[in-house]
Amino acid sequence: MQQPNEYSIVRKIFWRVIPLLMVLYVVSYIDRINIGFAALTMNHDIGLNAYTYGWGAGIFFFGYCLFEVPSNLMMVRFGARRWIARILFTWGLLSCAMALVAGPTSFLVLRFFLGVAEAGFFPCVILYLTFWFPARYRARIIATFSLAIPVSIAVGAPLSTLILELDGMLGVKGWQWLFIIEGIPAVLGTFFVLRMLTDRQEEAQWLTTQEKAWLADELNKDIVASNEHNVSALRKAFTDPAVFTLALVYFCAIGANLGLSFFLPQIIKAQGYSTMQTGLITSVPYIAGCVGMLAIGFLSDRFNERRWFLAATMVLTAGGLAVAGALGASVWSIAAVSVAAIGILGCKGPFWALPATYLSGQAMAGGIAFINAMGNLGGFAGPYLVGFFKSSSNSYASGLYALAALGAAAAVTTALCINPRRALKATAPGNLSTRTRDAQ
16 A cells, blocks of 8 residues: 655645644734834823833733633643634634723733733644644744744734824724724634634544544654653643743743834834834844744754754844844844844744653643743733833833843753753654655
8 A cells, every 4th residue: 555645744734724823823913912013102192101011011911821721721622623713703802902992901901801812822723733743843833833923023013003004094093993903803713713723633534544544643653752751640741840941941032022022113113213114124123033933943853953943042032132232223223133033033943842842641731831821921021121121211222131131041041951851763863854844
């Protein structure tokens, strides 16, 4: 009997699953960070200073953190298709409702509940990808999926500033149009998820019987290869030192990422650019990040190396942000931020390939959610630090130094404390040249 073609199967799964998930993540990320652009006019309208805005930008992640683990466990119970659809619908409605904020209190409350609504989406997707792709493909697949982050900013930055130009149309402020227009796609995405996603390979009518058997066999090999060292009991996933180490690294990485993302439009606008120019310039670092993300994800798989690629990305993050703070208002500071963006975004592939080297079974669902939840508290810390230092020093430079310190801490922790306990034979460097190709 003819053996199924590995590359054609992976490509088929890729094109069935990844484009839809990427579009949804673009929508998710735009809805998460669009307050960075709304703030250009909203802060004045509803009476927000930099400190309160930083609180509001970050409080999203308190709600996100509290409901992250329960959400991922619910995904295992109800299936990815239905649970991701639920997440989309509720966060889309609340994103649109942000147009109703009238002051600091309503701003903080709605941002918190938006985090509650979106909780679980990213770890649900990361877990879902482990159901469809063998371990030797995951760094590049996760990197490709995470490409939605720079794409969302590269596209969302000029789009958001363009929507702000609708100010006054039908008596609605530009920032209100921003929340309404960018929230609707999440609601509409609910119906595409219900129609197109498949929970498990055995239910996939778009795969042949041979293709399903091949995929099941490959995923089982990964499980067998990892069972000797991996944490499999759910309760142990929350006490394993490796899980806490990964959560700490992700906390620092997310803090640097979102501290920059939420304030970059304001940093650039403060250099004297118009609103539209601000949107276009904001997209530049994230275009560079796109290239870095794909290259680092591919190389991490090619050399079967996670820790040192992750550490290198955090060095780029720390160095780029520190230099940007030192250079101040100049073209070269944008170049430095672009270097930082390569590190910030390039970490996704090697980082999210690591949990599967420590976790298996139900522990993987809870552990990935726990790492993401604890890490995303950095989404509060980063914006808070930048807002605090801006209010106290009237300069963004000290805030950028604080974010650089987070990147440096992540690099040191990765180099000293992360030590993957296994390496799948199938992903040995000697095998990759003949057994794997780019899944795209």
